[in-house]
Amino acid sequence: MLSRVAESLYWIGRYIERAESNARMLDVNLQVTLDFEGEQGEVALQTWSSPLASLQDHQLFESLFPKVSPEAVSEFLTFSEENPNSIVSCVGGARENARMVRDSISSEMWEQINLLHLWLGTEEARALFNGSTIDFYRKVVDGSHQFHGTTDATLTHGEGWNFLQCGKFLERADCASRILDLKYHILLPSGEEVCGNIDTVQWLSVLKSCSGYEAFRKLFPGPVLPWRVAEFILLHDSFPRSIRFCCEQLDAALHRISGCDRAHFANEAERLSGRLCADLNYETIRRVFRAGLHEYLDEIQQRLIRVNNGLQEVYCRWADEAETS
Amino acid sequence: MRGIQAGMEGMLGGYDTGGFYDEMFDGAGGVRPQCQALHDRLAAMSREEFDRKRQLANLTFLNQGVTFTVYSDNRGTERIFPFDLIPRIVAGSEWQHIERGLRQRITALNLFLHDVYHDQRIVKEKILPGEILRSARHFRPEFMGFDVPKGIYIHICGTDLVRGSDGVYYVLEDNARSPSGVSYVLENRHVMKRVFPKLFNRHSVRPVDVYPQELLNLLREVAPANAQAEPMVVLLTPGVFNSAYFEHAYLARAMGIEIVVGADLVVQDERVYMKTTKGLRRVDVIYRRIDDDFLDPQVFRKDSLLGVPGLVNAYRRGNVSLANSIGTGVADDKVVYHFVPEMIRFYMSEEPLLPNVPTYLSHFESDRGYILEHIEKLVIKSANESGGYGMLIGPHASSAECEEFRAAIRKDPRNYVAQPVVELSRCPSWCDGTIEGRHIDLRPYVLAGERTVIVPGGLTRVALRKGSLVVNSSQGGGSKDTWVIEEENHA
Numbered sequence: 083m084l085s086r087v088a089e090s091l092y093w094i095g096r097y098i099e100r101a102e103s104n105a106r107m108l109d110v111n112l113q114v115t116l117d118f119e120g121e122q123g124e125v126a127l128q129t130w131s132s133p134l135a136s137l138q139d140h141q142l143f144e145s146l147f148p149k150v151s152p153e154a155v156s157e158f159l160t161f162s163e164e165n166p167n168s169i170v171s172c173v174g175g176a177r178e179n180a181r182m183v184r185d186s187i188s189s190e191m192w193e194q195i196n197l198l199h200l201w202l203g204t205e206e207a208r209a210l211f212n213g214s215t216i217d218f219y220r221k222v223v224d225g226s227h228q229f230h231g232t233t234d235a236t237l238t239h240g241e242g243w244n245f246l247q248c249g250k251f252l253e254r255a256d257c258a259s260r261i262l263d264l265k266y267h268i269l270l271p272s273g274e275e276v277c278g279n280i281d282t283v284q285w286l287s288v289l290k291s292c293s294g295y296e297a298f299r300k301l302f303p304g305p306v307l308p309w310r311v312a313e314f315i316l317l318h319d320s321f322p323r324s325i326r327f328c329c330e331q332l333d334a335a336l337h338r339i340s341g342c343d344r345a346h347f348a349n350e351a352e353r354l355s356g357r358l359c360a361d362l363n364y365e366t367i368r369r370v371f372r373a374g375l376h377e378y379l380d381e382i383q384q385r386l387i388r389v390n391n392g393l394q395e396v397y398c399r400w401a402d403e404a405e406t407s
Numbered sequence: 408m409r410g411i412q413a414g415m416e417g418m419l420g421g422y423d424t425g426g427f428y429d430e431m432f433d434g435a436g437g438v439r440p441q442c443q444a445l446h447d448r449l450a451a452m453s454r455e456e457f458d459r460k461r462q463l464a465n466l467t468f469l470n471q472g473v474t475f476t477v478y479s480d481n482r483g484t485e486r487i488f489p490f491d492l493i494p495r496i497v498a499g500s501e502w503q504h505i506e507r508g509l510r511q512r513i514t515a516l517n518l519f520l521h522d523v524y525h526d527q528r529i530v531k532e533k534i535l536p537g538e539i540l541r542s543a544r545h546f547r548p549e550f551m552g553f554d555v556p557k558g559i560y561i562h563i564c565g566t567d568l569v570r571g572s573d574g575v576y577y578v579l580e581d582n583a584r585s586p587s588g589v590s591y592v593l594e595n596r597h598v599m600k601r602v603f604p605k606l607f608n609r610h611s612v613r614p615v616d617v618y619p620q621e622l623l624n625l626l627r628e629v630a631p632a633n634a635q636a637e638p639m640v641v642l643l644t645p646g647v648f649n650s651a652y653f654e655h656a657y658l659a660r661a662m663g664i665e666i667v668v669g670a671d672l673v674v675q676d677e678r679v680y681m682k683t684t685k686g687l688r689r690v691d692v693i694y695r696r697i698d699d700d701f702l703d704p705q706v707f708r709k710d711s712l713l714g715v716p717g718l719v720n721a722y723r724r725g726n727v728s729l730a731n732s733i734g735t736g737v738a739d740d741k742v743v744y745h746f747v748p749e750m751i752r753f754y755m756s757e758e759p760l761l762p763n764v765p766t767y768l769s770h771f772e773s774d775r776g777y778i779l780e781h782i783e784k785l786v787i788k789s790a791n792e793s794g795g796y797g798m799l800i801g802p803h804a805s806s807a808e809c810e811e812f813r814a815a816i817r818k819d820p821r822n823y824v825a826q827p828v829v830e831l832s833r834c835p836s837w838c839d840g841t842i843e844g845r846h847i848d849l850r851p852y853v854l855a856g857e858r859t860v861i862v863p864g865g866l867t868r869v870a871l872r873k874g875s876l877v878v879n880s881s882q883g884g885g886s887k888d889t890w891v892i893e894e895e896n897h898a
């Protein structure tokens with residue numbers, strides 16, 4: 083497979099997942115805000131600052147909008163073309179990559195991406211956003227699911243599919259870590275009594291952002307304990323949006339590309355992802371909290387960046403010497 | 408002159424042939440036999456039903472991304488190529504004639520190219536003036552004496568045919584470099600089947616979907632002698648921002664070959680490789696959809712970022728084949744076009760089956776006087792422009808525009824030709840709620856390999872603006888599905 087094509091497929095996976103993740107975060111934020119309607123603005127403001135903090139886009143936001151408000155943050159993360167991480171930009175990026183590799187993806191996949199892209203530009207999408215924002219974000223999440231479903235059902239599960247999987251799971255692990263880290267931003271300064279009402283709602287919102295509420299409830303009836311939520315999102319072995327699960331899938335996809343067995347590594351990306359998997363497999367939540375949740379998540383994000391660099395280095399980058407020799 | 412009112416019911420009621428040759432109605436207002444079934448279906452259809460089908464077709468094109476990029480819009484807006492739902496029908500016997508004529512013509516053009524890059528007998532025997540050859544913009548003297556695999560220069564040719572008021576098919580021009588549009592032939596058919604499934608049952612429409620497979624066979628056939636056992640064929644595109652990118656990706660997918668941009672390829676030791684996730688892989692044949700000028704910055708345009716440094720050298724060494732070959736543009740120069748009937752006589756000792764449109768060359772002093780005097784009645788074309796640019800339609804032009812072209816012709820007579828206005832045939836077309844006649848042309852696609860394959864029909868382009876004779880997509884043109892119908896089935 084052409085290196086350029088592999089890179090595009092990888093980024094299609096990442097962009098679609100990022101759009102979905104934004105939609106999830108905003109959807110849940112909105113619902114939390116509605117729960118606290120009437121109470122004073124402090125909570126609401128925190129709720130809406132946190133997505134910005136987690137995406138580290140604060141500076142760009144401030145250059146575009148005068149102040150943090152639910153409307154401004156939603157606009158920034160949904161429709162803003164200036165923001166490369168907005169839903170519109172991510173879907174556009176996925177579509178641009180898909181256009182470049184149309185011959186390597188199925189027509190059905192292209193149609194899914196193109197439909198979502200075209201729809202986001204319509205009056206109808208705007209009207210839905212203004213009228214029923216929650217349904218709007220659902221539709222984006224559905225669009226992503228339809229794309230992944232179509233991909234699994236129509237694209238040969240070969241090299242290209244594996245690059246898409248790498249992008250999808252690396253991005254999903256990264257987003258999950260950011261959503262979890264969000265609570266660090268909220269909880270630390272608040273001094274709110276642990277397991278107070280607001281706290282519980284916030285942790286529930288983390289679960290809902292990851293579609294994890296129902297799965298969590300089945301495993302852990304009773305009070306929602308923060309450390310249990312963190313453990314679930316971070317270390318659960320089979321929940322499809324847990325960080326550990328995503329890293330396992332990433333590592334498996336990388337090994338399928340090279341054909342190397344999972345007990346060994348054929349390149350730097352596999353070495354790093356294999357090590358990350360091993361650490362997560364043998365981790366306990368007690369140790370994570372002792373080290374500091376934020377610090378731990380931060381390190382995971384750094385390690386995912388290094389896996390990303392390793393992957394691009396081995397499959398997508400060509401030294402300049404080759405160009406001129 | 409008043410046209411004949413076709414006294415039909417339904418949507419075709421009041422249809423006016425306007426005195427032009429009409430593809431559906433004969434001069435007496437009767438329906439041509441090959442069009443009867445289509446005519447009856449249209450006559451029985453309500454406007455609402457037709458409009459619904461039309462919208463369904465447009466939506467299909469948009470959702471599938473069957474679009475071209477509009478350059479004038481800096482946001483790179485993609486538009487669908489307007490599609491007219493009423494097909495253009497070619498009777499089987501007419502098609503046989505066209506096919507024979509096209510085979511003859513492509514054979515002559517390939518013999519001509521071999522000759523101009525070798526002995527130039529055609530110049531020595533004073534059939535083609537040497538100064539016209541030497542001044543042809545796309546003539547590549549660097550390739551004199553160079554042999555291409557199997558002597559085939561033009562592998563893929565798009566020949567534009569028009570039908571005059573006399574009902575005769577004329578060749579308007581040959582596109583011998585990198586003709587585009589064939590994806591619309593395939594896609595239009597696909598959409599028609601989706602929207603009008605029943606019509607296909609009633610007609611015996613000859614299929615077009617073999618094109619990608621035939622093209623791939625051809626490309627594999629011209630692989631260099633030292634190619635791999637399974638030749639590696641790739642399609643080289645200028646990239647995603649090229650107006651025909653959709654077509655490039657479409658064809659690559661249909662053939663199951665890689666679509667590459669210049670940066671995906673690298674030349675080492677005079678061989679071409681592509682950069683893959685498993686390392687460098689040898690490339691044997693390049694179906695290039697990029698002009699000679701941009702192929703290799705070391706040889707042609709130095710500023711080209713689209714090409715591959717060293718590619719031409721690898722080609723010269725016979726380590727990679729290009730389709731079409733380098734230097735075919737000399738054959739579709741509009742001045743050289745004038746000499747194609749002579750080429751057919753000279754190389755093949757045959758009479759041309761498909762006539763040229765009569766052409767005056769301002770290069771010749773005698774013609775020049777006539778052209779300058781009668782410019783208001785003529786179509787003036789610049790020798791190397793395409794897409795409906797660099798062209799004047801005298802009867803539709805202002806006197807200032809005519810003056811501008813007069814000055815241009817005096818300044819550079821080699822680069823202009825003139826032709827009488829051909830009253831292109833018309834075909835019923837959907838025009839804002841009614842069905843009216845609109846002018847059309849036809850571009851069949853010729854694949855010239857060890858055997859010549861021509862997919863039945865081709866791209867019918869239609870000038871959707873009322874009265875317009877310009878069918879190019881950049882000038883308000885659209886397209887139609889083209890049906891070649893076997894006659895025995897409706898006799």
